[in-house]
Amino acid sequence: MLKCRKVNGLEIDNLKHLCGLVEDCSSESLRFDLDDDRVIALNYQSAEVAISRILKRHRITVRMATSFLFHRQSARRTQAD
Numbered sequence: 718m719l720k721c722r723k724v725n726g727l728e729i730d731n732l733k734h735l736c737g738l739v740e741d742c743s744s745e746s747l748r749f750d751l752d753d754d755r756v757i758a759l760n761y762q763s764a765e766v767a768i769s770r771i772l773k774r775h776r777i778t779v780r781m782a783t784s785f786l787f788h789r790q791s792a793r794r795t796q797a798d
Contacts, residue, residue, distance in 0.1 A: 723750040
């Protein structure tokens with residue numbers, strides 16, 4: 718199984734960290750460095766459009782698990798305080 722080591726040059730701590738880096742991306746592209754020295758590069762805007770189409774096609778109404786979303790919202794409120 719391949720593992721993602723970095724996203725846009727930042728080392729990945731865990732799956733939650735990986736999701737956060739992807740969701741909070743502010744650059745034009747996403748670069749994933751895998752543990753076998755392969756690289757995957759995506760245009761962020763194109764990936765967002767593709768994700769929306771996939772969710773719509775499969776009638777998935779929630780983009781992420783609600784427990785993960787709740788945790789992220791709580792963390793953002795804590796950081797803002």
